[in-house]
Amino acid sequence: MTRRKKAAKRAVAKKPAVVVSVWKDDPESKLGLIDRPVPDLSKAPLRYRIKGAAPAPGRYEVGTPQFRYWAGAEPLRRGGDFWAPLLGVKQWQPGPVLPVSLDKGVDLNAYYDRTELAFFHEKVGGKTYYSGESPDVVCHEMGHACLDAHRPQLFDAPFIEAGAFHESFADMSAILSALQLQEVREAVVADVAAYKSCPVSRCAEQLGAAIRLVDRPAVDPDCLRNAYNAFKYVDPQTLPDSAPATALCAEAHSFSRVFTGAFYEILAGMLRVRSKSPKEPDLAAVATDFARLLMDATAAAPVQPNYFAQVASHVIDADTARFAGRYRAVLANVFVKRQIVPKAAVEVLERAPGKASSARYRKAAAPEPPEASVHRVVLDAAEFGLGTEKVLVDAPLERKPVLSVGAGLAHRHGPAEIEHAARRFVKMLVAHDRIDVESGLRHITVTDATPRHVLRKTHVLRPTRQGMKLTRRWFHCRCGLPFRD
Amino acid sequence: MTARKKPATRKARAPKAPAGVAARLPKLAAVDIEAARRKFEQGIIARGEAGPAGQPLPPGATHEIAGKREDGAPLLKRRRFSTR
Numbered sequence: 001m002t003r004r005k006k007a008a009k010r011a012v013a014k015k016p017a018v019v020v021s022v023w024k025d026d027p028e029s030k031l032g033l034i035d036r037p038v039p040d041l042s043k044a045p046l047r048y049r050i051k052g053a054a055p056a057p058g059r060y061e062v063g064t065p066q067f068r069y070w071a072g073a074e075p076l077r078r079g080g081d082f083w084a085p086l087l088g089v090k091q092w093q094p095g096p097v098l099p100v101s102l103d104k105g106v107d108l109n110a111y112y113d114r115t116e117l118a119f120f121h122e123k124v125g126g127k128t129y130y131s132g133e134s135p136d137v138v139c140h141e142m143g144h145a146c147l148d149a150h151r152p153q154l155f156d157a158p159f160i161e162a163g164a165f166h167e168s169f170a171d172m173s174a175i176l177s178a179l180q181l182q183e184v185r186e187a188v189v190a191d192v193a194a195y196k197s198c199p200v201s202r203c204a205e206q207l208g209a210a211i212r213l214v215d216r217p218a219v220d221p222d223c224l225r226n227a228y229n230a231f232k233y234v235d236p237q238t239l240p241d242s243a244p245a246t247a248l249c250a251e252a253h254s255f256s257r258v259f260t261g262a263f264y265e266i267l268a269g270m271l272r273v274r275s276k277s278p279k280e281p282d283l284a285a286v287a288t289d290f291a292r293l294l295m296d297a298t299a300a301a302p303v304q305p306n307y308f309a310q311v312a313s314h315v316i317d318a319d320t321a322r323f324a325g326r327y328r329a330v331l332a333n334v335f336v337k338r339q340i341v342p343k344a345a346v347e348v349l350e351r352a353p354g355k356a357s358s359a360r361y362r363k364a365a366a367p368e369p370p371e372a373s374v375h376r377v378v379l380d381a382a383e384f385g386l387g388t389e390k391v392l393v394d395a396p397l398e399r400k401p402v403l404s405v406g407a408g409l410a411h412r413h414g415p416a417e418i419e420h421a422a423r424r425f426v427k428m429l430v431a432h433d434r435i436d437v438e439s440g441l442r443h444i445t446v447t448d449a450t451p452r453h454v455l456r457k458t459h460v461l462r463p464t465r466q467g468m469k470l471t472r473r474w475f476h477c478r479c480g481l482p483f484r485d
Numbered sequence: 486m487t488a489r490k491k492p493a494t495r496k497a498r499a500p501k502a503p504a505g506v507a508a509r510l511p512k513l514a515a516v517d518i519e520a521a522r523r524k525f526e527q528g529i530i531a532r533g534e535a536g537p538a539g540q541p542l543p544p545g546a547t548h549e550i551a552g553k554r555e556d557g558a559p560l561l562k563r564r565r566f567s568t569r
Contacts, residue, residue: 107544113565137568144566156563158522166566207568224569237524241531250528253569301507305521309510317505332506345509 020070021059024187025178026136026223028205031187035059039070039077045090046080046146047097048073051116068133072102072119075135076142079177083146086288086295093148093155102132108210110137112144114155122210129210136174136204136224143173151298160236160250161307167256171225172263172294175200179287185280193278195268197228217244227264231257233308233339259308262338266290269330289327293318312340316349325349381461381468384430386437390467435470436460526561535561545569 019035038057041048050073060067092098099116107120110131119132119141131137147169148155154162178184178200191198199205204224211219220226225245236250243249248258270286271278294311296318301310312335319327332349335341381387440462461468529535535548542549542564552560 109544109567109569111547111565111567131568140568141566158525158561160521160525160528163525163563163566170566170568204568211569218569237520241528250524251532304513305518306510306513310507313505313507313510317507320505341506342511345506348504348509349506 018057019059020057020074021067022071022074023133023135024181024184025199026134026202026205027062028209029136029199029202031184031199033062034181034183036074036078039073041073041077042097043077043081044096046084046087046092046149048076048080048100049097050076050100050102052102068130069102071135072100072132072138075138075177076100076117078135078180079139079142079146079173082177082180082291083143083173086291087146087150088295089149091149092145093152098145103130107131108207108214110141112141112148114148117141117145124210125213127210129206131207134204134206135178137207139174139177140170140203142177143170146173147298150295153303154298157303157307159303159305159307160252160255161305162303163252164236164255165259165307165311167252168259168263169294169298171203171227171256171260174203175227175264175267176287176291179283182280182284185283189271189278189280189283192264192268192283193271195228195265197222197226201228201264202226217246219245225253225257225260227257227260229257229261231261231338233258258338258340259311262312262334262340263290265338266327266330266334269334270327273327273330289323292322293327296322308340309342309345313345316341316346378467386430386435386461387468391461392464392467392469523558526558529561530559535559538562 018038020038021033022036023029024031024034041050050069054073055066055069057070058066060070094114101116101118104118104120106122108122108124108129108131110117110119112118117138119130119137121128121130123129144166147166154166157163179188184200188198188200192200202208202220202223203226205222208219208222208224211224212221231248234248236255239248239250239255241250243251243254245254248254267286267290270290271282274282274286293315297311297314300318301307301314304310312331316328316331316335319325319331328349332341332346336343336346379391381389381391384391437460439460441460461470463469529548533543534546535550536542536546538549538551540549545567547563547565547567548561549564550559551562554560
């Protein structure tokens with residue numbers, strides 16, 4: 001070997017590895033390994049910090065801690081890079097850097113808790129399973145963090161459908177993040193277009209296999225949850241609290257499969273809209289298109305008990321506004337077929353398909369912040385010495401533009417709390433002699449001769465069929481004179 | 486000489502664009518919202534997905550019991566989302 005060749009060989013040996021070996025999809029998806037660029041976890045805006053020392057990048061043996069480190073790091077970066085431009089956020093909900101524990105301890109699970117993403121290991125049937133090794137599980141938890149950055153009001157919303165949608169979004173994140181790899185798209189495009197079960201529809205095959213060994217009915221037969229399913233919406237109020245994976249129940253992961261199933265069927269339909277013989281670039285395009293619709297819809301949909309219908313209907317409207325209704329037929333058909341959106345709500349589109357693409361319609365359908373809502377509280381007038389009738393107090397639930405009824409009703413503002421606040425408010429008005437209980441007039445003429453005690457009355461009780469409605473007449477300013485509201 | 490005013494003409498109003506699909510969803514009553522919250526919370530408790538506040542959550546739990554409501558029901562607060 002010449003001196004020059006030896007020098008070249010030494011240079012190659014010293015050069016840091018530019019690729020890492022990771023799973024294309026879940027370890028048990030059979031799609032195998034792939035070389036990927038070394039992920040930069042400090043890349044803004046969605047930065048990560050994996051706890052513990054990072055091993056030198058390289059192609060490590062499957063089963064080694066070094067392999068698991070990069071097998072977890074790469075999908076974090078890939079998923080973050082997919083969502084970041086769509087989310088339009090500058091950081092995670094907890095802060096600029098999201099800590100990650102790749103092995104937090106013993107469990108067959110993983111979580112996102114607004115302080116970190118945490119993954120676990122557990123030995124089952126002689127084999128140790130690491131949840132942080134699966135891109136599906138990693139991108140599921142990362143999906144929770146992304147949605148939390150985008151729509152933090154959902155985190156603690158006390159509704160089954162809000163929690164279930166969070167889980168569905170996380171599974172959709174796993175699928176959409178997997179589709180960011182060209183090799184994965186090439187492997188599954190035919191199955192997705194034909195609307196069949198495939199490696200990307202099957203979420204967390206390995207974790208599902210481990211759980212199946214200890215609790216067979218808890219998971220699908222081929223993975224943790226398969227997006228290729230036939231579940232239709234039923235009011236979760238009518239469902240049992242728990243059920244085996246073969247049936248729906250009111251538990252968030254179980255119920256999430258309704259929306260995820262619709263999503264996967266829609267993805268197949270969107271692909272066929274795009275091309276009669278779709279190829280992998282078409283799959284990349286529809287994955288991004290659907291993610292954009294999800295972003296639009298979740299930004300606009302009010303957080304209410306019927307959150308699935310809210311998001312789904314906003315997805316249809318977002319498609320009208322963003323893509324001139326290109327995917328409308330697919331979206332409407334699947335959401336109606338799965339009973340997520342009532343047929344009556346989309347009939348207007350069917351009656352006037354031409355108009356529904358017009359600029360005016362697109363403007364009308366453009367997602368807007370949800371409107372504020374009013375919660376009527378009925379109190380006994382006798383409680384306040386105001387007579388024997390009922391006092392009606394209309395309490396606005398939400399004033400912030402992107403919050404809504406349901407978010408406003410989150411734990412701190414439940415109806416009981418609203419009633420309590422209304423009662424205290426009326427008591428305060430009575431104590432300060434602010435209520436006009438005699439005139440019943442919304443407006444009165446104020447002159448220099450108007451007595452001061454009349455000016456003090458900021459509210460008036462006005463007779464209605466249901467009772468005496470408490471109505472604000474004006475606000476007081478500090479000068480002692482009122483001004484109209 | 487004063488300029489003659491043009492007779493006021495009323496512009497023909499364009500027909501209103503149909504509202505989006507989201508605007509056509511049935512409205513929920515406050516009692517429905519309250520019932521949904523109760524069902525959600527009952528399910529969390531029934532499945533053992535809530536633990537005491539201020540302590541590490543047991544595996545599988547997602548909520549902590551932050552207190553009690555006026556009606557005696559536990560006040561739940563989400564701590565995390567989990568994979569299953």
